[in-house]
Protein backbone atom coordinates (compact mmCIF):
# COMPACT_ATOMS: atom_id res chain seq x y z
CA UNK A 793 0.00 0.00 0.00
CA UNK A 794 2.49 2.60 -1.17
CA UNK A 795 1.43 6.21 -1.27
CA UNK A 796 0.99 8.07 -4.55
CA UNK A 797 4.12 10.08 -3.88
CA UNK A 798 6.01 6.94 -2.99
CA UNK A 799 5.07 5.44 -6.36
CA UNK A 800 5.74 8.64 -8.27
CA UNK A 801 9.22 8.98 -6.87
CA UNK A 802 10.00 5.31 -7.12
CA UNK A 803 13.39 4.62 -8.62
CA UNK A 804 15.78 1.74 -8.94
CA UNK A 805 16.22 0.75 -5.29
CA UNK A 806 14.00 -2.15 -4.31
CA UNK A 807 13.09 -2.59 -0.68
CA UNK A 808 10.92 -4.93 1.29
CA UNK A 809 8.21 -3.10 3.20
CA UNK A 810 5.66 -4.93 5.26
CA UNK A 811 6.59 -8.24 3.68
CA UNK A 812 5.87 -6.92 0.21
CA UNK A 813 8.43 -5.75 -2.31
CA UNK A 814 8.25 -2.07 -3.04
CA UNK A 815 10.41 0.56 -4.66
CA UNK A 816 11.63 3.77 -3.18
CA UNK A 817 14.02 6.54 -4.00
CA UNK A 818 17.31 5.59 -2.50
CA UNK A 819 19.01 8.54 -4.15
CA UNK A 820 17.42 10.84 -1.61
CA UNK A 821 19.24 8.94 1.10
CA UNK A 822 22.21 11.32 1.14
CA UNK A 823 21.30 13.66 3.95
CA UNK A 824 23.92 15.92 5.51
CA UNK A 825 24.81 19.34 6.78
CA UNK A 826 23.04 22.56 7.69
CA UNK A 827 21.16 20.95 10.48
CA UNK A 828 20.00 22.72 13.59
CA UNK A 829 20.27 20.68 16.74
CA UNK A 830 17.41 21.12 19.12
CA UNK A 831 17.06 19.87 22.64
CA UNK A 832 14.21 20.31 25.06
CA UNK A 833 12.95 18.95 28.30
CA UNK A 834 10.02 16.87 29.44
CA UNK A 835 6.68 18.38 28.74
CA UNK A 836 3.25 17.45 30.08
CA UNK A 837 1.58 18.42 26.83
CA UNK A 838 1.72 14.95 25.31
CA UNK A 839 -1.31 14.05 23.22
CA UNK A 840 -2.33 10.52 22.33
CA UNK A 841 -3.83 9.46 19.05
CA UNK A 842 -7.18 8.63 20.57
CA UNK A 843 -7.39 12.30 21.53
CA UNK A 844 -7.18 13.56 17.95
CA UNK A 845 -9.64 16.43 17.77
CA UNK A 846 -11.93 17.09 14.86
CA UNK A 847 -11.88 20.86 14.43
CA UNK A 848 -13.65 21.22 11.14
CA UNK A 849 -12.72 19.10 8.19
CA UNK A 850 -10.58 17.21 7.37
CA UNK A 851 -9.56 15.39 10.53
CA UNK A 852 -5.82 15.66 11.11
CA UNK A 853 -3.47 13.66 13.31
CA UNK A 854 -0.77 16.26 13.93
CA UNK A 855 -1.03 18.90 16.62
CA UNK A 856 1.29 21.93 16.38
CA UNK A 857 1.05 22.54 20.13
CA UNK A 858 1.31 19.05 21.57
CA UNK A 859 3.56 16.03 21.22
CA UNK A 860 1.52 13.23 19.66
CA UNK A 861 2.54 9.58 19.86
CA UNK A 862 2.62 7.77 16.52
CA UNK A 863 2.97 4.01 16.35
CA UNK A 864 5.61 2.46 14.08
CA UNK A 865 3.80 0.12 11.72
CA UNK A 866 6.66 -1.11 9.57
CA UNK A 867 10.24 -0.50 8.51
CA UNK A 868 12.19 -1.21 5.35
CA UNK A 869 15.89 -1.08 4.62
CA UNK A 870 16.60 1.13 1.61
CA UNK A 871 20.40 1.14 1.68
CA UNK A 872 23.19 0.19 4.09
CA UNK A 873 22.44 3.24 6.26
CA UNK A 874 19.00 4.44 5.20
CA UNK A 875 15.67 3.12 6.38
CA UNK A 876 12.05 3.75 5.60
CA UNK A 877 9.67 4.03 8.55
CA UNK A 878 5.90 3.88 8.26
CA UNK A 879 3.90 5.29 11.16
CA UNK A 880 0.18 4.70 11.48
CA UNK A 881 -2.69 6.64 12.98
CA UNK A 882 -6.45 6.98 12.70
CA UNK A 883 -7.27 5.69 9.19
CA UNK A 884 -9.94 8.38 8.83
CA UNK A 885 -7.43 11.18 9.41
CA UNK A 886 -4.77 12.86 7.31
CA UNK A 887 -1.43 13.72 8.84
CA UNK A 888 -2.10 17.43 8.45
CA UNK A 889 1.21 18.36 6.90
CA UNK A 890 1.21 20.87 4.08
CA UNK A 891 3.63 21.01 1.18
CA UNK A 892 7.02 22.48 2.18
CA UNK A 893 6.47 21.79 5.88
CA UNK A 894 8.16 19.40 8.24
CA UNK A 895 7.57 17.70 11.58
CA UNK A 896 9.76 17.53 14.65
CA UNK A 897 10.37 14.31 16.55
CA UNK A 898 11.76 13.79 20.01
CA UNK A 899 13.27 10.90 21.95
CA UNK A 900 14.40 10.68 25.59
CA UNK A 901 18.17 10.70 26.11
CA UNK A 902 18.49 10.59 29.88
CA UNK A 903 17.90 13.10 32.62
CA UNK A 904 19.23 16.53 33.52
CA UNK A 905 20.67 17.54 36.90
CA UNK A 906 17.15 18.11 38.27
CA UNK A 907 15.99 14.66 37.23
CA UNK A 908 13.86 15.92 34.34
CA UNK A 909 13.77 13.86 31.17
CA UNK A 910 16.09 15.26 28.54
CA UNK A 911 15.14 14.89 24.90
CA UNK A 912 16.86 15.04 21.56
CA UNK A 913 14.68 16.81 19.00
CA UNK A 914 15.16 16.61 15.21
CA UNK A 915 13.11 17.74 12.21
CA UNK A 916 12.09 15.32 9.44
CA UNK A 917 10.13 15.68 6.22
CA UNK A 918 7.62 12.89 5.52
CA UNK A 919 7.89 11.53 1.99
CA UNK A 920 4.35 10.13 1.84
CA UNK A 921 1.58 11.90 -0.01
CA UNK A 922 0.13 14.67 2.21
CA UNK A 923 -3.34 13.34 1.36
CA UNK A 924 -2.56 9.83 2.61
CA UNK A 925 -4.90 8.74 5.36
CA UNK A 926 -3.82 6.71 8.37
CA UNK A 927 -0.07 6.69 7.81
CA UNK A 928 3.05 8.68 6.96
CA UNK A 929 6.50 7.60 5.84
CA UNK A 930 9.91 8.89 6.92
CA UNK A 931 13.11 8.11 5.05
CA UNK A 932 15.98 8.43 7.50
CA UNK A 933 19.71 8.19 7.12
CA UNK A 934 21.18 6.51 10.20
CA UNK A 935 24.43 8.06 11.39
CA UNK A 936 26.91 5.93 13.38
CA UNK A 937 26.73 8.30 16.34
CA UNK A 938 23.54 10.14 15.47
CA UNK A 939 21.40 10.59 18.55
CA UNK A 940 17.98 10.57 16.90
CA UNK A 941 18.72 8.42 13.86
CA UNK A 942 20.22 5.74 16.12
CA UNK A 943 17.03 5.90 18.17
CA UNK A 944 15.00 5.35 15.00
CA UNK A 945 17.27 2.43 14.07
CA UNK A 946 16.39 0.64 17.31
CA UNK A 947 12.61 1.00 16.89
CA UNK A 948 10.47 -2.07 16.37
CA UNK A 949 6.94 -2.37 15.03
CA UNK A 950 4.53 -1.17 17.71
CA UNK A 951 6.99 1.28 19.27
CA UNK A 952 5.94 4.91 19.38
CA UNK A 953 7.65 8.15 18.45
CA UNK A 954 6.57 11.55 19.69
CA UNK A 955 5.88 14.03 16.92
CA UNK A 956 4.85 17.68 16.79
CA UNK A 957 3.91 19.77 13.80
CA UNK A 958 3.44 20.87 11.20
CA UNK A 959 6.38 23.27 11.15
CA UNK A 960 5.40 25.45 8.25
CA UNK A 961 8.22 26.79 6.09
CA UNK A 962 6.16 28.18 3.22
CA UNK A 963 2.39 28.34 2.87
CA UNK A 964 1.94 27.18 -0.69
CA UNK A 965 -1.33 27.48 -2.55
CA UNK A 966 -1.91 26.20 -6.08
CA UNK A 967 -0.90 28.67 -8.80
CA UNK A 968 0.45 31.20 -6.31
CA UNK A 969 3.48 31.57 -8.62
CA UNK A 970 3.75 31.25 -12.39
CA UNK A 971 7.12 29.55 -12.25
CA UNK A 972 8.92 27.77 -9.44
CA UNK A 973 12.62 26.93 -9.51
CA UNK A 974 14.06 24.52 -6.95
CA UNK A 975 17.66 24.02 -5.90
CA UNK A 976 18.27 21.30 -3.31
CA UNK A 977 21.27 19.92 -1.50
CA UNK A 978 21.71 17.71 1.53
CA UNK A 979 18.66 17.71 3.76
CA UNK A 980 16.89 19.91 1.20
CA UNK A 981 16.30 16.86 -1.00
CA UNK A 982 13.51 15.73 1.31
CA UNK A 983 11.58 18.98 1.21
CA UNK A 984 12.18 19.25 -2.51
CA UNK A 985 10.92 15.75 -3.18
CA UNK A 986 7.79 16.24 -1.11
CA UNK A 987 7.06 19.51 -2.90
CA UNK A 988 7.28 18.01 -6.40
Ligand SMILES: Cc1cc2nc3c(=O)[nH]c(=O)nc-3n(C[C@H](O)[C@H](O)[C@H](O)COP(=O)(O)OP(=O)(O)OC[C@H]3O[C@@H](n4cnc5c(N)ncnc54)[C@H](O)[C@@H]3O)c2cc1C
Pocket residue numbers: 823826827828829894912914915916917918930931932933934935936937938939940941942979982
Ligand atom coordinates in the same frame (compact mmCIF):
# COMPACT_ATOMS: atom_id res chain seq x y z
C1 LIG B 1 13.84 20.72 7.74
C2 LIG B 1 14.66 19.44 7.90
C3 LIG B 1 14.13 18.25 7.45
C4 LIG B 1 14.89 17.06 7.58
N1 LIG B 1 14.37 15.90 7.10
C5 LIG B 1 15.11 14.77 7.18
C6 LIG B 1 14.60 13.53 6.66
O1 LIG B 1 13.48 13.45 6.15
N2 LIG B 1 15.40 12.42 6.78
C7 LIG B 1 16.66 12.47 7.36
O2 LIG B 1 17.33 11.43 7.41
N3 LIG B 1 17.14 13.63 7.87
C8 LIG B 1 16.40 14.75 7.81
N4 LIG B 1 16.88 15.91 8.36
C9 LIG B 1 18.09 15.82 9.20
C10 LIG B 1 17.69 15.36 10.63
O3 LIG B 1 16.92 16.40 11.26
C11 LIG B 1 18.88 15.07 11.56
O4 LIG B 1 19.75 16.17 11.55
C12 LIG B 1 19.64 13.82 11.18
O5 LIG B 1 18.77 12.69 11.26
C13 LIG B 1 20.84 13.58 12.12
O6 LIG B 1 20.39 13.62 13.43
P1 LIG B 1 21.02 12.65 14.55
O7 LIG B 1 20.47 13.05 15.86
O8 LIG B 1 20.88 11.22 14.13
O9 LIG B 1 22.57 12.96 14.42
P2 LIG B 1 23.45 13.92 15.41
O10 LIG B 1 23.52 13.33 16.78
O11 LIG B 1 22.92 15.29 15.30
O12 LIG B 1 24.86 13.79 14.71
C14 LIG B 1 25.09 14.45 13.45
C15 LIG B 1 26.43 13.96 12.92
O13 LIG B 1 27.45 14.11 13.90
C16 LIG B 1 28.05 12.82 14.14
N5 LIG B 1 28.33 12.69 15.57
C17 LIG B 1 27.44 12.74 16.57
N6 LIG B 1 28.04 12.59 17.75
C18 LIG B 1 29.36 12.43 17.47
C19 LIG B 1 30.51 12.24 18.26
N7 LIG B 1 30.44 12.19 19.61
N8 LIG B 1 31.70 12.11 17.65
C20 LIG B 1 31.80 12.18 16.31
N9 LIG B 1 30.75 12.38 15.50
C21 LIG B 1 29.55 12.50 16.08
C22 LIG B 1 27.04 11.81 13.72
O14 LIG B 1 27.62 10.55 13.37
C23 LIG B 1 26.45 12.48 12.52
O15 LIG B 1 27.27 12.32 11.40
C24 LIG B 1 16.16 17.09 8.21
C25 LIG B 1 16.67 18.31 8.68
C26 LIG B 1 15.94 19.47 8.52
C27 LIG B 1 16.55 20.77 9.01
